[in-house]
Amino acid sequence: MTIAMVEPRATNTAGTSERLRSRMAAMKLMFHWLGTKKSLNAEQMSRAADAFDAERKFLSAGKKLFDTGDPDFRRVTAVKSQATTYYKSVSLPFPEPGVRLIRQDQVDTIHERMQSFREELAHAVQQLETRFSEVTLEARDRLGDLFNSSDYPTSLSDSFHIEWTFPTVEAPEYLRRLNPELYQQECDRVRAQFDEAVRLAESAFVEELGKLIDHLAERLSDSADGKVKVFRDTAITNFTEFFERFQSLNIGSNAELDALVDRARTVVSGVAPQTLRSSSELRDRITNQLANVQASLDGLMVDRPRRNIIR
Template sequence: MEIVMAVVVENELDTSSTQRLQSTMAAARLSFTWLGVRKSLSSHQRDQAADSFGAEGKFLSAGKKLLDTSHPAFKAVTAIRGQALHYWKGMSLPFPEPGIRLIRQDSIAHFDTRMAEFKEELDEAVIELDRHFAELRQAARSRLGELYNSDDYPPSLIGMFAIEHDYPSVEPPNYLRQLNPELYEQECRRMQSRFDEAIQLAEQAFLEEIARLVDHLAERLSGQGDGKPKVFRDSAIGNLTEFFERFRQLNVRSNPQLDELVDRARQIVTGIEPQQLRDNDTLRSQVATQLGAIQASLDGLLVDRPRRNILRRPR
Protein backbone atom coordinates (compact mmCIF):
# COMPACT_ATOMS: atom_id res chain seq x y z
CA MET A 1 0.00 0.00 0.00
CA GLU A 2 2.79 2.42 0.85
CA ILE A 3 4.39 1.90 -2.57
CA VAL A 4 1.09 2.58 -4.37
CA MET A 5 0.62 5.80 -2.40
CA ALA A 6 4.14 6.93 -3.27
CA VAL A 7 3.44 6.44 -6.96
CA VAL A 8 0.17 8.37 -6.72
CA VAL A 9 1.86 11.31 -5.00
CA GLU A 10 4.63 11.29 -7.61
CA ASN A 11 2.15 11.21 -10.49
CA GLU A 12 0.09 14.05 -8.96
CA LEU A 13 3.24 16.14 -8.74
CA ASP A 14 4.09 15.27 -12.32
CA THR A 15 0.62 16.19 -13.56
CA SER A 16 0.64 19.64 -11.99
CA SER A 17 4.21 20.26 -13.14
CA THR A 18 3.36 19.14 -16.67
CA GLN A 19 0.33 21.41 -16.79
CA ARG A 20 2.42 24.30 -15.48
CA LEU A 21 5.04 23.66 -18.13
CA GLN A 22 2.47 23.50 -20.94
CA SER A 23 0.67 26.65 -19.83
CA THR A 24 3.71 28.87 -19.26
CA MET A 25 6.23 27.76 -21.89
CA ALA A 26 6.48 27.96 -25.67
CA ALA A 27 8.52 25.90 -28.09
CA ALA A 28 11.37 27.79 -29.74
CA ARG A 29 13.50 26.41 -32.55
CA LEU A 30 16.85 27.77 -33.65
CA SER A 31 18.38 26.76 -36.97
CA PHE A 32 21.37 27.78 -39.05
CA THR A 33 22.36 28.00 -42.69
CA TRP A 34 26.09 27.45 -42.69
CA LEU A 35 28.67 27.12 -45.43
CA GLY A 36 30.36 23.72 -45.35
CA VAL A 37 34.14 24.01 -45.32
CA ARG A 38 34.99 20.35 -45.82
CA LYS A 39 34.41 18.20 -48.86
CA SER A 40 35.06 14.57 -49.61
CA LEU A 41 37.64 13.71 -52.21
CA SER A 42 36.46 12.40 -55.55
CA SER A 43 36.81 8.67 -56.24
CA HIS A 44 39.85 9.34 -58.41
CA GLN A 45 41.51 11.48 -55.73
CA ARG A 46 40.70 8.89 -53.07
CA ASP A 47 42.27 6.15 -55.18
CA GLN A 48 45.40 8.26 -55.61
CA ALA A 49 45.63 8.82 -51.86
CA ALA A 50 45.08 5.11 -51.20
CA ASP A 51 47.88 4.14 -53.62
CA SER A 52 50.44 5.94 -51.44
CA PHE A 53 49.53 3.59 -48.58
CA GLY A 54 49.07 0.49 -50.71
CA ALA A 55 45.37 0.50 -49.82
CA GLU A 56 42.16 0.16 -51.83
CA GLY A 57 40.35 3.44 -52.44
CA LYS A 58 36.91 2.11 -51.48
CA PHE A 59 38.21 1.36 -47.99
CA LEU A 60 39.57 4.85 -47.47
CA SER A 61 37.70 7.93 -46.32
CA ALA A 62 39.35 11.24 -47.14
CA GLY A 63 38.38 14.89 -47.41
CA LYS A 64 39.77 18.36 -47.90
CA LYS A 65 39.35 21.59 -45.99
CA LEU A 66 38.19 24.36 -48.31
CA LEU A 67 38.86 27.40 -46.11
CA ASP A 68 41.08 28.29 -43.19
CA THR A 69 38.59 28.48 -40.31
CA SER A 70 41.26 29.91 -38.00
CA HIS A 71 41.25 33.18 -39.96
CA PRO A 72 40.02 35.99 -37.63
CA ALA A 73 37.18 36.95 -39.96
CA PHE A 74 35.92 33.36 -40.10
CA LYS A 75 36.27 32.96 -36.32
CA ALA A 76 34.18 36.12 -35.85
CA VAL A 77 31.36 34.55 -37.87
CA THR A 78 31.57 31.26 -35.97
CA ALA A 79 31.59 33.09 -32.62
CA ILE A 80 28.19 34.64 -33.32
CA ARG A 81 26.68 31.21 -33.92
CA GLY A 82 28.12 30.06 -30.59
CA GLN A 83 26.74 33.11 -28.80
CA ALA A 84 23.27 32.58 -30.27
CA LEU A 85 23.27 28.93 -29.23
CA HIS A 86 24.48 29.80 -25.73
CA TYR A 87 21.77 32.44 -25.33
CA TRP A 88 19.02 30.12 -26.60
CA LYS A 89 20.05 27.26 -24.31
CA GLY A 90 20.63 29.56 -21.35
CA MET A 91 17.05 30.86 -21.34
CA SER A 92 15.28 27.59 -22.21
CA LEU A 93 14.58 24.05 -21.10
CA PRO A 94 15.26 20.91 -23.13
CA PHE A 95 12.47 19.26 -25.08
CA PRO A 96 12.53 15.69 -26.44
CA GLU A 97 12.43 16.72 -30.10
CA PRO A 98 15.59 17.66 -32.02
CA GLY A 99 16.20 21.38 -32.41
CA ILE A 100 13.38 22.44 -30.06
CA ARG A 101 13.62 23.91 -26.57
CA LEU A 102 11.05 25.52 -24.28
CA ILE A 103 11.18 29.19 -23.36
CA ARG A 104 8.90 31.18 -21.09
CA GLN A 105 6.01 32.76 -22.97
CA ASP A 106 6.72 36.12 -21.35
CA SER A 107 10.30 35.94 -22.71
CA ILE A 108 9.31 35.63 -26.36
CA ALA A 109 9.55 39.36 -27.10
CA HIS A 110 13.03 39.56 -25.58
CA PHE A 111 14.07 36.41 -27.42
CA ASP A 112 12.85 37.89 -30.72
CA THR A 113 14.79 41.09 -30.12
CA ARG A 114 18.01 39.29 -29.22
CA MET A 115 17.76 36.96 -32.22
CA ALA A 116 17.32 39.97 -34.50
CA GLU A 117 20.50 41.43 -33.01
CA PHE A 118 22.39 38.20 -33.61
CA LYS A 119 21.20 38.14 -37.22
CA GLU A 120 22.36 41.71 -37.76
CA GLU A 121 25.74 40.95 -36.17
CA LEU A 122 26.08 37.87 -38.34
CA ASP A 123 25.28 39.78 -41.53
CA GLU A 124 27.96 42.35 -40.70
CA ALA A 125 30.51 39.64 -39.85
CA VAL A 126 29.79 37.81 -43.12
CA ILE A 127 30.27 41.02 -45.10
CA GLU A 128 33.68 41.38 -43.45
CA LEU A 129 34.49 37.73 -44.14
CA ASP A 130 33.52 38.17 -47.78
CA ARG A 131 36.09 40.95 -48.07
CA HIS A 132 38.74 38.34 -47.28
CA PHE A 133 37.22 35.63 -49.49
CA ALA A 134 39.67 36.06 -52.35
CA GLU A 135 42.55 35.94 -49.89
CA LEU A 136 41.16 32.77 -48.30
CA ARG A 137 40.68 31.11 -51.67
CA GLN A 138 44.22 31.95 -52.70
CA ALA A 139 45.54 30.45 -49.47
CA ALA A 140 43.45 27.32 -50.12
CA ARG A 141 44.85 27.07 -53.65
CA SER A 142 48.41 27.11 -52.24
CA ARG A 143 47.66 24.58 -49.49
CA LEU A 144 45.50 22.15 -51.44
CA GLY A 145 47.65 22.00 -54.57
CA GLU A 146 46.06 19.70 -57.15
CA LEU A 147 43.09 19.12 -54.84
CA TYR A 148 42.00 22.71 -55.27
CA ASN A 149 38.87 23.09 -57.40
CA SER A 150 37.32 26.52 -58.00
CA ASP A 151 33.90 24.85 -58.43
CA ASP A 152 33.95 24.02 -54.70
CA TYR A 153 33.48 27.69 -53.85
CA PRO A 154 30.45 29.99 -54.25
CA PRO A 155 30.93 33.32 -56.06
CA SER A 156 30.37 35.17 -52.77
CA LEU A 157 29.89 34.32 -49.10
CA ILE A 158 26.94 36.71 -48.79
CA GLY A 159 23.88 34.59 -48.04
CA MET A 160 25.91 31.51 -47.14
CA PHE A 161 25.37 32.00 -43.38
CA ALA A 162 22.08 32.68 -41.62
CA ILE A 163 20.32 32.33 -38.27
CA GLU A 164 16.62 31.51 -38.22
CA HIS A 165 14.19 30.98 -35.37
CA ASP A 166 10.53 30.07 -35.12
CA TYR A 167 7.93 28.80 -32.67
CA PRO A 168 6.68 25.38 -33.81
CA SER A 169 3.44 24.09 -32.41
CA VAL A 170 3.80 21.30 -29.86
CA GLU A 171 0.05 20.92 -29.36
CA PRO A 172 -2.32 18.72 -31.40
CA PRO A 173 -3.94 20.63 -34.29
CA ASN A 174 -7.38 21.82 -33.21
CA TYR A 175 -9.06 20.67 -36.45
CA LEU A 176 -8.52 17.05 -35.33
CA ARG A 177 -10.99 17.63 -32.50
CA GLN A 178 -13.84 17.71 -35.02
CA LEU A 179 -12.44 15.46 -37.74
CA ASN A 180 -11.23 12.63 -35.56
CA PRO A 181 -11.84 13.03 -31.80
CA GLU A 182 -10.16 9.70 -31.03
CA LEU A 183 -6.99 10.67 -32.89
CA TYR A 184 -7.09 14.08 -31.23
CA GLU A 185 -7.14 12.49 -27.78
CA GLN A 186 -4.34 10.17 -28.81
CA GLU A 187 -2.25 13.15 -29.89
CA CYS A 188 -3.05 14.96 -26.62
CA ARG A 189 -1.72 11.99 -24.66
CA ARG A 190 1.35 11.81 -26.86
CA MET A 191 2.17 15.47 -26.37
CA GLN A 192 1.58 15.24 -22.63
CA SER A 193 4.10 12.41 -22.51
CA ARG A 194 6.52 14.70 -24.36
CA PHE A 195 6.11 17.34 -21.67
CA ASP A 196 6.47 14.70 -18.96
CA GLU A 197 9.77 13.77 -20.55
CA ALA A 198 10.73 17.44 -20.84
CA ILE A 199 10.35 17.77 -17.07
CA GLN A 200 12.65 14.82 -16.51
CA LEU A 201 15.18 16.27 -18.95
CA ALA A 202 15.02 19.65 -17.20
CA GLU A 203 15.46 18.08 -13.76
CA GLN A 204 18.41 16.05 -14.97
CA ALA A 205 20.06 19.06 -16.61
CA PHE A 206 19.59 21.24 -13.51
CA LEU A 207 20.78 18.47 -11.22
CA GLU A 208 23.91 17.73 -13.22
CA GLU A 209 24.79 21.42 -13.57
CA ILE A 210 24.39 22.33 -9.89
CA ALA A 211 26.28 19.18 -8.88
CA ARG A 212 29.15 20.11 -11.20
CA LEU A 213 29.30 23.73 -10.00
CA VAL A 214 29.11 22.83 -6.30
CA ASP A 215 31.68 20.06 -6.73
CA HIS A 216 34.09 22.44 -8.45
CA LEU A 217 33.81 25.19 -5.84
CA ALA A 218 33.99 22.76 -2.91
CA GLU A 219 37.10 21.15 -4.40
CA ARG A 220 38.74 24.55 -4.90
CA LEU A 221 37.96 25.68 -1.34
CA SER A 222 39.01 22.50 0.44
CA GLY A 223 42.48 21.08 0.73
CA GLN A 224 45.74 22.52 -0.47
CA GLY A 225 48.02 22.41 -3.47
CA ASP A 226 51.77 22.65 -2.95
CA GLY A 227 51.19 23.48 0.70
CA LYS A 228 48.98 26.47 -0.11
CA PRO A 229 45.21 26.92 -0.43
CA LYS A 230 44.04 26.00 -3.91
CA VAL A 231 43.51 28.86 -6.32
CA PHE A 232 39.99 29.49 -7.60
CA ARG A 233 38.62 32.04 -10.03
CA ASP A 234 35.82 34.50 -9.37
CA SER A 235 33.78 32.60 -11.97
CA ALA A 236 33.51 29.65 -9.57
CA ILE A 237 31.01 31.73 -7.60
CA GLY A 238 29.77 33.81 -10.53
CA ASN A 239 28.68 30.69 -12.41
CA LEU A 240 26.73 29.51 -9.38
CA THR A 241 25.00 32.88 -9.09
CA GLU A 242 24.02 32.74 -12.76
CA PHE A 243 22.68 29.21 -12.25
CA PHE A 244 20.51 30.31 -9.32
CA GLU A 245 18.91 33.05 -11.42
CA ARG A 246 18.28 30.73 -14.36
CA PHE A 247 16.86 28.08 -12.03
CA ARG A 248 14.54 30.66 -10.50
CA GLN A 249 13.24 31.70 -13.90
CA LEU A 250 12.89 28.26 -15.50
CA ASN A 251 12.21 25.86 -12.65
CA VAL A 252 8.74 24.26 -12.83
CA ARG A 253 8.91 23.05 -9.22
CA SER A 254 8.68 19.38 -10.11
CA ASN A 255 11.28 18.11 -7.64
CA PRO A 256 11.08 19.42 -4.04
CA GLN A 257 14.37 17.78 -3.08
CA LEU A 258 16.22 19.55 -5.87
CA ASP A 259 14.49 22.84 -5.03
CA GLU A 260 15.59 22.55 -1.40
CA LEU A 261 19.21 21.73 -2.25
CA VAL A 262 19.48 24.59 -4.74
CA ASP A 263 18.05 26.97 -2.13
CA ARG A 264 20.52 25.75 0.50
CA ALA A 265 23.43 26.21 -1.90
CA ARG A 266 22.18 29.69 -2.77
CA GLN A 267 22.01 30.68 0.91
CA ILE A 268 25.57 29.45 1.50
CA VAL A 269 27.20 31.64 -1.15
CA THR A 270 24.85 34.65 -1.20
CA GLY A 271 26.61 37.80 -0.06
CA ILE A 272 30.07 36.24 -0.15
CA GLU A 273 32.69 37.81 -2.39
CA PRO A 274 35.46 35.65 -3.86
CA GLN A 275 38.15 37.76 -2.20
CA GLN A 276 36.61 37.11 1.22
CA LEU A 277 37.17 33.39 0.70
CA ARG A 278 40.76 34.03 -0.26
CA ASP A 279 41.44 36.26 2.75
CA ASN A 280 39.48 34.42 5.47
CA ASP A 281 40.55 30.82 6.08
CA THR A 282 37.78 30.24 8.62
CA LEU A 283 35.08 31.37 6.19
CA ARG A 284 36.70 29.35 3.44
CA SER A 285 36.64 26.19 5.55
CA GLN A 286 33.05 26.81 6.67
CA VAL A 287 31.75 27.28 3.14
CA ALA A 288 33.69 24.22 1.92
CA THR A 289 32.13 22.07 4.66
CA GLN A 290 28.62 23.31 3.93
CA LEU A 291 29.04 22.77 0.20
CA GLY A 292 30.39 19.29 0.90
CA ALA A 293 27.10 18.39 2.60
CA ILE A 294 25.14 19.76 -0.38
CA GLN A 295 27.40 17.82 -2.72
CA ALA A 296 26.72 14.54 -0.90
CA SER A 297 22.95 15.09 -1.14
CA LEU A 298 23.19 15.97 -4.84
CA ASP A 299 25.22 12.83 -5.47
CA GLY A 300 22.45 10.86 -3.76
CA LEU A 301 19.84 12.37 -6.06
CA LEU A 302 21.95 11.54 -9.11
CA VAL A 303 22.21 7.92 -7.98
CA ASP A 304 18.46 7.73 -7.35
CA ARG A 305 17.53 9.03 -10.80
CA PRO A 306 16.96 5.63 -12.55
CA ARG A 307 14.48 4.50 -9.87
CA ARG A 308 12.73 7.89 -9.89
CA ASN A 309 12.27 7.68 -13.66
CA ILE A 310 10.64 4.27 -13.35
CA LEU A 311 8.18 5.54 -10.72
CA ARG A 312 7.31 8.54 -12.85
CA ARG A 313 6.20 6.60 -15.90
CA PRO A 314 2.41 6.58 -16.29
CA ARG A 315 0.82 3.15 -15.95
Protein backbone atom coordinates in the same frame (compact mmCIF):
# COMPACT_ATOMS: atom_id res chain seq x y z
CA MET B 1 21.20 2.85 -22.49
CA THR B 2 20.29 4.73 -19.32
CA ILE B 3 20.35 8.40 -18.47
CA ALA B 4 20.57 10.11 -15.12
CA MET B 5 17.17 11.47 -14.27
CA VAL B 6 15.65 13.14 -11.25
CA GLU B 7 13.76 10.86 -8.91
CA PRO B 8 10.22 12.29 -8.83
CA ARG B 9 9.63 11.68 -5.13
CA ALA B 10 8.69 15.29 -4.47
CA THR B 11 7.15 15.95 -7.87
CA ASN B 12 3.50 16.24 -8.81
CA THR B 13 4.26 15.49 -12.45
CA ALA B 14 0.72 15.75 -13.83
CA GLY B 15 -0.04 19.15 -12.29
CA THR B 16 3.43 20.50 -13.00
CA SER B 17 3.41 19.40 -16.63
CA GLU B 18 0.10 21.17 -17.18
CA ARG B 19 1.55 24.31 -15.58
CA LEU B 20 4.59 24.01 -17.83
CA ARG B 21 2.32 23.56 -20.81
CA SER B 22 0.30 26.67 -20.01
CA ARG B 23 3.28 28.95 -19.35
CA MET B 24 5.78 27.92 -21.99
CA ALA B 25 6.05 28.18 -25.78
CA ALA B 26 8.01 25.92 -28.11
CA MET B 27 10.94 27.39 -30.02
CA LYS B 28 13.40 25.96 -32.52
CA LEU B 29 16.72 27.61 -33.38
CA MET B 30 18.38 26.68 -36.67
CA PHE B 31 21.56 27.65 -38.47
CA HIS B 32 22.32 27.55 -42.18
CA TRP B 33 26.11 27.38 -42.20
CA LEU B 34 28.82 27.13 -44.82
CA GLY B 35 30.70 23.86 -44.41
CA THR B 36 34.38 24.08 -43.59
CA LYS B 37 35.34 20.50 -44.48
CA LYS B 38 34.80 18.25 -47.46
CA SER B 39 35.56 14.63 -48.24
CA LEU B 40 38.17 13.89 -50.88
CA ASN B 41 36.85 12.81 -54.25
CA ALA B 42 37.36 9.30 -55.60
CA GLU B 43 40.58 10.11 -57.43
CA GLN B 44 42.08 11.86 -54.42
CA MET B 45 41.06 8.99 -52.14
CA SER B 46 42.77 6.52 -54.46
CA ARG B 47 45.94 8.59 -54.43
CA ALA B 48 45.85 8.79 -50.65
CA ALA B 49 45.33 5.04 -50.41
CA ASP B 50 48.29 4.42 -52.71
CA ALA B 51 50.48 6.65 -50.55
CA PHE B 52 49.79 4.46 -47.53
CA ASP B 53 49.58 1.21 -49.47
CA ALA B 54 46.02 0.81 -48.17
CA GLU B 55 42.77 -0.42 -49.69
CA ARG B 56 40.63 2.52 -50.69
CA LYS B 57 37.42 1.18 -49.14
CA PHE B 58 39.12 1.11 -45.75
CA LEU B 59 40.28 4.72 -45.96
CA SER B 60 38.39 7.87 -45.03
CA ALA B 61 39.86 11.31 -45.57
CA GLY B 62 38.78 14.91 -45.94
CA LYS B 63 40.16 18.39 -46.44
CA LYS B 64 39.73 21.60 -44.52
CA LEU B 65 38.41 24.31 -46.83
CA PHE B 66 39.22 27.31 -44.65
CA ASP B 67 41.51 28.39 -41.89
CA THR B 68 38.84 28.51 -39.17
CA GLY B 69 41.31 30.32 -36.94
CA ASP B 70 41.20 33.36 -39.23
CA PRO B 71 40.05 36.35 -37.11
CA ASP B 72 37.23 37.30 -39.48
CA PHE B 73 35.99 33.72 -39.70
CA ARG B 74 36.11 33.44 -35.92
CA ARG B 75 33.93 36.54 -35.59
CA VAL B 76 31.30 34.79 -37.68
CA THR B 77 31.40 31.57 -35.69
CA ALA B 78 31.41 33.54 -32.42
CA VAL B 79 27.95 34.90 -33.21
CA LYS B 80 26.67 31.36 -33.68
CA SER B 81 28.16 30.31 -30.36
CA GLN B 82 26.71 33.33 -28.55
CA ALA B 83 23.25 32.81 -30.03
CA THR B 84 23.27 29.13 -29.04
CA THR B 85 24.42 29.90 -25.51
CA TYR B 86 21.76 32.56 -25.08
CA TYR B 87 19.04 30.28 -26.48
CA LYS B 88 19.90 27.52 -24.03
CA SER B 89 20.11 29.96 -21.12
CA VAL B 90 16.51 31.13 -21.59
CA SER B 91 14.93 27.78 -22.41
CA LEU B 92 14.22 24.33 -21.07
CA PRO B 93 14.73 20.99 -22.85
CA PHE B 94 11.85 19.29 -24.62
CA PRO B 95 11.70 15.70 -25.94
CA GLU B 96 11.25 16.80 -29.55
CA PRO B 97 14.42 17.03 -31.68
CA GLY B 98 15.65 20.61 -31.94
CA VAL B 99 12.80 22.04 -29.86
CA ARG B 100 13.10 23.79 -26.48
CA LEU B 101 10.60 25.60 -24.27
CA ILE B 102 10.69 29.33 -23.51
CA ARG B 103 8.51 31.43 -21.24
CA GLN B 104 5.52 32.86 -23.09
CA ASP B 105 6.07 36.27 -21.48
CA GLN B 106 9.63 36.27 -22.86
CA VAL B 107 8.77 35.58 -26.50
CA ASP B 108 9.14 39.22 -27.59
CA THR B 109 12.39 39.69 -25.67
CA ILE B 110 13.93 36.51 -27.06
CA HIS B 111 12.76 37.31 -30.58
CA GLU B 112 14.37 40.76 -30.38
CA ARG B 113 17.61 39.27 -29.05
CA MET B 114 17.70 36.79 -31.92
CA GLN B 115 17.14 39.65 -34.34
CA SER B 116 20.22 41.36 -32.89
CA PHE B 117 22.24 38.16 -33.33
CA ARG B 118 21.08 38.05 -36.94
CA GLU B 119 22.29 41.62 -37.45
CA GLU B 120 25.62 40.87 -35.77
CA LEU B 121 26.03 37.86 -38.01
CA ALA B 122 25.28 39.87 -41.14
CA HIS B 123 27.91 42.43 -40.15
CA ALA B 124 30.51 39.75 -39.38
CA VAL B 125 29.80 37.98 -42.69
CA GLN B 126 30.12 41.28 -44.53
CA GLN B 127 33.57 41.77 -43.00
CA LEU B 128 34.59 38.25 -43.98
CA GLU B 129 33.24 38.86 -47.50
CA THR B 130 35.71 41.71 -48.04
CA ARG B 131 38.58 39.27 -47.46
CA PHE B 132 37.02 36.14 -48.88
CA SER B 133 39.09 36.16 -52.06
CA GLU B 134 42.21 36.43 -49.89
CA VAL B 135 41.00 33.57 -47.65
CA THR B 136 40.36 31.45 -50.76
CA LEU B 137 43.83 32.14 -52.14
CA GLU B 138 45.33 31.14 -48.80
CA ALA B 139 43.37 27.89 -49.01
CA ARG B 140 44.71 27.31 -52.51
CA ASP B 141 48.27 27.64 -51.24
CA ARG B 142 47.65 25.30 -48.31
CA LEU B 143 45.67 22.62 -50.16
CA GLY B 144 47.80 22.41 -53.28
CA ASP B 145 46.38 19.79 -55.67
CA LEU B 146 43.44 19.21 -53.33
CA PHE B 147 42.13 22.71 -53.98
CA ASN B 148 38.96 22.92 -56.06
CA SER B 149 37.46 26.33 -56.76
CA SER B 150 33.97 24.79 -57.02
CA ASP B 151 34.12 24.05 -53.29
CA TYR B 152 33.87 27.78 -52.60
CA PRO B 153 30.83 30.03 -53.11
CA THR B 154 31.19 33.15 -55.23
CA SER B 155 29.44 35.13 -52.49
CA LEU B 156 28.82 34.61 -48.78
CA SER B 157 25.47 36.43 -48.75
CA ASP B 158 23.51 33.16 -48.63
CA SER B 159 26.04 31.07 -46.75
CA PHE B 160 25.32 31.98 -43.12
CA HIS B 161 21.87 32.40 -41.59
CA ILE B 162 20.18 32.25 -38.21
CA GLU B 163 16.54 31.20 -38.21
CA TRP B 164 14.06 30.50 -35.45
CA THR B 165 10.49 29.33 -35.39
CA PHE B 166 7.80 28.80 -32.79
CA PRO B 167 6.31 25.43 -33.77
CA THR B 168 3.12 24.13 -32.25
CA VAL B 169 3.54 21.03 -30.13
CA GLU B 170 -0.17 20.64 -29.35
CA ALA B 171 -2.52 18.17 -30.98
CA PRO B 172 -3.96 19.76 -34.16
CA GLU B 173 -7.51 20.90 -33.51
CA TYR B 174 -8.79 19.72 -36.88
CA LEU B 175 -8.20 16.12 -35.79
CA ARG B 176 -10.97 16.52 -33.22
CA ARG B 177 -13.45 16.82 -36.08
CA LEU B 178 -11.83 14.41 -38.52
CA ASN B 179 -10.85 11.59 -36.19
CA PRO B 180 -11.65 11.97 -32.46
CA GLU B 181 -9.80 8.76 -31.57
CA LEU B 182 -6.62 9.89 -33.32
CA TYR B 183 -7.00 13.33 -31.73
CA GLN B 184 -7.10 11.72 -28.29
CA GLN B 185 -3.97 9.71 -29.10
CA GLU B 186 -2.19 12.93 -30.05
CA CYS B 187 -3.36 14.60 -26.83
CA ASP B 188 -1.97 11.68 -24.85
CA ARG B 189 1.33 11.91 -26.73
CA VAL B 190 1.63 15.65 -26.04
CA ARG B 191 0.80 15.11 -22.37
CA ALA B 192 3.53 12.48 -22.15
CA GLN B 193 5.99 14.86 -23.81
CA PHE B 194 5.35 17.55 -21.20
CA ASP B 195 5.62 15.01 -18.40
CA GLU B 196 9.01 14.11 -19.82
CA ALA B 197 9.90 17.80 -20.21
CA VAL B 198 9.41 18.26 -16.47
CA ARG B 199 11.86 15.46 -15.73
CA LEU B 200 14.33 16.74 -18.33
CA ALA B 201 14.24 20.23 -16.79
CA GLU B 202 14.86 18.88 -13.28
CA SER B 203 17.71 16.70 -14.51
CA ALA B 204 19.29 19.61 -16.37
CA PHE B 205 19.22 21.81 -13.26
CA VAL B 206 20.60 19.06 -11.03
CA GLU B 207 23.38 18.26 -13.51
CA GLU B 208 24.37 21.90 -13.97
CA LEU B 209 24.47 22.64 -10.25
CA GLY B 210 26.43 19.45 -9.66
CA LYS B 211 29.02 20.44 -12.24
CA LEU B 212 29.38 23.90 -10.72
CA ILE B 213 29.95 22.39 -7.28
CA ASP B 214 32.41 19.80 -8.60
CA HIS B 215 34.39 22.43 -10.48
CA LEU B 216 34.62 24.78 -7.52
CA ALA B 217 35.55 21.92 -5.15
CA GLU B 218 38.32 20.84 -7.54
CA ARG B 219 39.65 24.39 -7.74
CA LEU B 220 39.54 24.82 -3.97
CA SER B 221 41.45 21.62 -3.29
CA ASP B 222 45.22 21.77 -2.84
CA SER B 223 47.48 20.60 -5.65
CA ALA B 224 49.89 17.69 -5.28
CA ASP B 225 52.61 20.04 -4.06
CA GLY B 226 50.32 21.50 -1.40
CA LYS B 227 49.86 24.83 -3.16
CA VAL B 228 46.47 26.46 -3.61
CA LYS B 229 45.18 26.08 -7.16
CA VAL B 230 44.45 29.13 -9.24
CA PHE B 231 40.81 29.57 -10.13
CA ARG B 232 38.96 32.17 -12.16
CA ASP B 233 36.26 34.43 -10.80
CA THR B 234 33.76 32.54 -12.96
CA ALA B 235 34.04 29.59 -10.56
CA ILE B 236 31.90 31.77 -8.26
CA THR B 237 30.07 34.09 -10.66
CA ASN B 238 28.72 31.15 -12.67
CA PHE B 239 26.73 30.19 -9.58
CA THR B 240 25.00 33.58 -9.67
CA GLU B 241 24.06 33.09 -13.32
CA PHE B 242 22.70 29.63 -12.52
CA PHE B 243 20.59 30.93 -9.62
CA GLU B 244 19.12 33.66 -11.83
CA ARG B 245 18.29 31.18 -14.58
CA PHE B 246 16.81 28.71 -12.09
CA GLN B 247 14.60 31.42 -10.63
CA SER B 248 13.46 32.47 -14.10
CA LEU B 249 12.77 29.01 -15.53
CA ASN B 250 11.99 26.87 -12.48
CA ILE B 251 8.41 25.64 -12.46
CA GLY B 252 8.38 24.51 -8.84
CA SER B 253 8.17 20.86 -9.76
CA ASN B 254 10.50 19.48 -7.10
CA ALA B 255 10.54 20.84 -3.56
CA GLU B 256 13.76 19.01 -2.70
CA LEU B 257 15.57 20.51 -5.66
CA ASP B 258 14.29 23.99 -4.75
CA ALA B 259 15.63 23.54 -1.21
CA LEU B 260 19.04 22.36 -2.41
CA VAL B 261 19.39 25.31 -4.77
CA ASP B 262 18.54 27.63 -1.87
CA ARG B 263 21.19 25.90 0.28
CA ALA B 264 23.82 26.31 -2.43
CA ARG B 265 22.84 29.97 -2.86
CA THR B 266 23.25 30.54 0.86
CA VAL B 267 26.70 28.91 0.84
CA VAL B 268 28.18 31.05 -1.94
CA SER B 269 26.16 34.22 -1.38
CA GLY B 270 28.42 37.18 -0.71
CA VAL B 271 31.61 35.15 -1.21
CA ALA B 272 34.21 37.21 -3.04
CA PRO B 273 36.63 35.23 -5.23
CA GLN B 274 39.64 37.13 -3.89
CA THR B 275 38.65 36.44 -0.29
CA LEU B 276 38.24 32.78 -1.13
CA ARG B 277 41.74 32.71 -2.59
CA SER B 278 43.32 34.21 0.52
CA SER B 279 41.43 32.39 3.28
CA SER B 280 42.05 28.67 3.79
CA GLU B 281 39.43 28.62 6.55
CA LEU B 282 36.80 29.99 4.17
CA ARG B 283 37.82 27.53 1.46
CA ASP B 284 37.43 24.61 3.86
CA ARG B 285 34.02 25.82 5.04
CA ILE B 286 32.71 26.37 1.50
CA THR B 287 34.06 22.99 0.39
CA ASN B 288 32.42 21.11 3.27
CA GLN B 289 29.07 22.86 2.90
CA LEU B 290 28.93 22.33 -0.85
CA ALA B 291 29.93 18.68 -0.36
CA ASN B 292 26.79 18.23 1.72
CA VAL B 293 24.71 19.85 -1.02
CA GLN B 294 26.34 17.59 -3.61
CA ALA B 295 25.56 14.49 -1.54
CA SER B 296 21.92 15.51 -1.41
CA LEU B 297 21.92 16.17 -5.16
CA ASP B 298 23.24 12.67 -5.71
CA GLY B 299 20.29 11.41 -3.71
CA LEU B 300 17.93 12.98 -6.22
CA MET B 301 19.49 11.11 -9.12
CA VAL B 302 18.71 7.61 -10.26
CA ASP B 303 19.75 5.68 -13.36
CA ARG B 304 16.74 4.57 -15.29
CA PRO B 305 15.75 4.23 -18.95
CA ARG B 306 14.63 7.40 -20.69
CA ARG B 307 10.89 7.37 -21.13
CA ASN B 308 9.80 6.47 -24.64
CA ILE B 309 7.57 9.06 -26.28
CA ILE B 310 5.10 7.70 -28.81
CA ARG B 311 5.54 9.58 -32.10
